[in-house]
Amino acid sequence: MSTVVTKEIIHVTDRCKSCDHCTSVCPTGAIKGRLGEKHYIDHKKCVNCGQCLINCPFGAIVDMSMAEQVKKALADPSKVVVVQTAPAVRVALGEEFGLEPGANVKGKMFAALRRLGFDKVYDTEFAADLTIMEEGTELIHRIFAHVGVPGYEKSGPLPQFTSCCPAWIKYAEDRYPKILPHISSAKSPQQMFGAVAKTYAAQKLNVNPADMYVVSIMPCTAKKYECQREEMIASGFQDVDAVLTTRELAQMIKDAGINFLSLPDEKADRLIGSSTGAATIFGVTGGVMEAALRTAYEILSGQSLGNVEFKTVRGRKPIREATVNIPIKELGKTVPVNVCIVSGLKYVNEVIEDVLAGRSKYHFIEVMNCPGGCINGGGQPIRRDTY
Template identity: 60%
Template sequence: MSSICEDILANGVITITGECKGCDACVKQCPTGAITVNGLGTKHAIDPEKCVNCGRCLVACPFGRIQDVSMVEDVKAAIAAGKTVVVQPAPAVRVALAEAFGAEVGTNAEGKMFSALRELGFTVVYDTLFSADLTIMEEGYELLGRIFKSLGLPGYENAGVLPQFTSCCPGWVRYAELFHPEILPNLSTAKSPMMMLGALIKTYGAKNLGVNPADVYSVAIMPCTAKKFEASRPEFISSGYQDVDAVITTRELAEMIAEAGIDFASLPEGEVDKLLGTGSGAGVIFGATGGVMEAALRTAYAVVSGEELAVLEIDAVRGEGALREATITIPLNADLKAATGAESVDVKVAIVSGVENVEPVIEQINAGTCDYHFIEVMNCPGGCINGGGQPIEHSIF
């Protein structure tokens, strides 16, 4: 493990630098009260024991005085050393990267992003979209197991408890571990898409590429600062190596592109590499609040009913509200009808946008009154597209 990762585990990702004006903009954004105010007019500090590394304070600081730990130099060194440097960009990166080069907000620059990564010297370009789909398969089947267990179906005795929470947001996972260990059995055991792909790149990927996994350096481009903490966690060694070696944010990628003198706007539309690079539209919407839920419901509907949803857009789970809920009725396939004696199942879901808004749901669980089956939680309001690693609009000054 690199020394940066050890430092991150000990001290967290986010630090308030000198020259803090004590203006309190960060304090209001922090979902966990991790920013300590020492007295009038004094510099704020972050308590790593309470910080979930989300970077909402960093984005909110009007003076740009809050920073995240950088792994960019390690990535450049791996490229310069001629390692097989494999990269995976998250869904939300492609709709924000171009903003840093003057494009309209929301411009999708997926093809130019792939080209830029190749220009920068990354050897293999895969896509977190692929493992977002894989997450839906693993987490979706896990959810169905928990639901089937609650219906008393045989063969699911070992499944977990309901409701099931999503586990792809590292800010939320850390929040649960620090403040609500009692609901950890409700957290899906599925790794995040980033960590799933990391584990596969150094096993299945290395084997198919014909390279020694020891010579692979695995990089993730994320809209998120908490992903740096997640990748540093000591349990992510399932490939026999550190599964993800470095995480860089959308902002840092934009800086690397600018520093290399690449004219982003005139780049050709590049392609992703096959094997671990193809993703579906369900994977794309992972970057938006409600997107993981919609992607999971598309697949759950197909598995449980035996047919595809006629309309894939599930408006009931879209929107930007802080806490939203919906009930989706799924008809049962013949086997499930026979096993349960029912015609359909009502799947009750909730979506939390902004991690502090999960509190009423956890209260319900602890009181035994929660009847949701599946709950999506994203630390940042709006989801990953508004993450702490995304480009910041400085033109307001």
């Protein structure tokens, strides 16, 4: 069953006051209209990131909603509805119920999802760990190919870009097709989860994948576009059927009359629901990088990391860089790995230009569309104090 609604996710409504604030927020210049004119979105350029939506002073920008389809699936007894929740949701969902930003409502969130009628409550963080396994190994192979280890000649070029952010992927496809071989072929955690849920989990749970309905709770509006991409059918079905934003989940919880704050803390279901700290930080700019370094370092060096925190990749600056010296067991020498983190799609152009011109010294580059990472995504609670 396909739930294609429209791939044009973000829309400016009639409530637009023509204030022109959004055009400065849009990373791709997709919003048309001068000061005083009603604005509209050029969907060819739009990467569906929703930054305009959360920054509109008048709440005049909206995202296409799949909430009705999800409610229908929940009400359908023949469907096994499986839900996954992204890391950034659990530190922002509480804001919709009066808590401070950053308040951890992980346990209450799982409890609320069960009470909403989801049959299996899993965690996108599991898929984030899976992403690290695949993407990290891919990076290792590319580095091996680069330093001339035999047997890895077919690996892609360096630097490798991350592939978790669907806004970044669409931007690269639209604007820089030449950079595509540099992007990790690993799917985003959301899509890995969908593919694994309808194959591995369906087998284990003894469920016909045709009857399985995969919903993801995302801090992101671009994920709504990603799940509808035509190639995301590896399981033989649309891998992820519907995406709800943090805001939409909060609304569903409120509509269902659930007293969120008084819920007990529950855990995600086992099988594809357990996670690690490395997966948790996927929601922060620099997090995918740090998670990849934790795993790549240990696999390459064969040594256990004493301190798992790579503080040098953390921070809020739009472009950050760091060098990590990794002793590579197979080579018998230490290789400095240069990494770069881009937070805010506006800033990626210069990094790409450097790579295309052969000037880039980096091995691994993380790109996230939203300033600060997924925790500031277009699907997160709208704050009056946004910038």
